Amino acid sequence: MLSRRHLGLATLAAPFVANPALAQGTRLRWAHVYETNEPYHTEAQWAAREIQNRTGGRWNIEVFAASALGNEPQINQGLTLGTVDIIYTGVAFAGASFRPMAISHAPYALRDYAHFQAYRASDLHRELVAGYDRQTGHHALALTYYGDRMVTANRSIMQPSDMRGLKLRVPQAPSFLMFARAVGANATPIAFAEVYLALQNGTVDAQENPLPTIQAKKFFEVQSHISLTHHITDSLLTIVGSGTWRRLNEADRNVFREVLAQAADRCGATIRQQEQELAGWFRAQGKTVQEPDRAAFRAACVPLHNEGTGWTRQQYDRLQAL
Numbered sequence: 001m002l003s004r005r006h007l008g009l010a011t012l013a014a015p016f017v018a019n020p021a022l023a024q025g026t027r028l029r030w031a032h033v034y035e036t037n038e039p040y041h042t043e044a045q046w047a048a049r050e051i052q053n054r055t056g057g058r059w060n061i062e063v064f065a066a067s068a069l070g071n072e073p074q075i076n077q078g079l080t081l082g083t084v085d086i087i088y089t090g091v092a093f094a095g096a097s098f099r100p101m102a103i104s105h106a107p108y109a110l111r112d113y114a115h116f117q118a119y120r121a122s123d124l125h126r127e128l129v130a131g132y133d134r135q136t137g138h139h140a141l142a143l144t145y146y147g148d149r150m151v152t153a154n155r156s157i158m159q160p161s162d163m164r165g166l167k168l169r170v171p172q173a174p175s176f177l178m179f180a181r182a183v184g185a186n187a188t189p190i191a192f193a194e195v196y197l198a199l200q201n202g203t204v205d206a207q208e209n210p211l212p213t214i215q216a217k218k219f220f221e222v223q224s225h226i227s228l229t230h231h232i233t234d235s236l237l238t239i240v241g242s243g244t245w246r247r248l249n250e251a252d253r254n255v256f257r258e259v260l261a262q263a264a265d266r267c268g269a270t271i272r273q274q275e276q277e278l279a280g281w282f283r284a285q286g287k288t289v290q291e292p293d294r295a296a297f298r299a300a301c302v303p304l305h306n307e308g309t310g311w312t313r314q315q316y317d318r319l320q321a322l
Contacts, residue, residue: 089237105175
């Protein structure tokens with residue numbers, strides 16, 4: 001019998017079309033794995049409308065939510081195959097194509113939100129994006145704040161040792177394994193759309209995501225404890241595929257750059273506000289929200305930051321110096 005969560009996915013498969021009055025324009029497909037009620041999706045809808053309006057209806061973007069066009073590895077592959085035109089993807093997944101792109105995703109590599117903002121505006125970030133673009137042919141046009149990742153489980157987690165042997169769901173990207181390895185958890189890669197059911201039936205014991213995602217994906221319904229580890233300050237790239245980019249004239253490229261950057265700013269601000277309010281909301285739902293020993297978690301993770309990671313020590317030192 002399907003859970004309420006999975007029955008609900010059937011209603012999320014239909015795409016969003018920007019402006020029906022301008023629907024004669026060339027259609028583009030924007031794919032992501034997030035829910036329709038999350039800011040990532042609503043800001044993608046806003047961006048679709050803005051791009052359509054600012055280009056006189058030449059580009060009609062359909063936004064496909066909730067893994068309707070595939071999980072993260074699949075939609076990344078779709079950019080190359082030309083089956084999708086635009087995606088949101090985590091920097092960890094972009095790092096599978098250009099490994100230095102995942103540098104900010106190493107656990108505790110970013111100290112806090114201010115450090116993320118400094119990195120987002122830095123020459124280092126611009127250089128890494130240029131390297132990704134050269135490597136893949138695609139164009140990463142914006143970086144959206146995704147939030148600090150926290151651990152949920154059905155037991156207390158206050159020290160790294162509390163996670164030893166825990167079956168921890170992680171996304172299907174290499175840099176997530178670093179956190180699991182550091183704390184001794186058993187990393188279990190599971191696609192995003194399948195996490196709720198995996199938690200519900202005990203396939204995994206725990207998962208980790210920012211508080212807004214834990215709320216939107218309803219993971220709190222099947223987990224009793226939320227540990228505020230803040231172990232990864234995560235972010236999403238908005239990427240336009242190489243084939244699509246070649247079809248845009250320079251004026252339209254500038255519209256895409258401007259609108260997607262604005263959407264990233266708008267979305268990040270909303271996520272930041274939500275995550276500052278949600279610990280109290282989860283407590284009101286009867287969840288146990290804990291403040292673990294973050295120094296102990298950081299001490300366990302930092303020694304792994306430069307072990308075969310794909311970025312250079314110089315790049316890492318530049319990130320830490322921001």
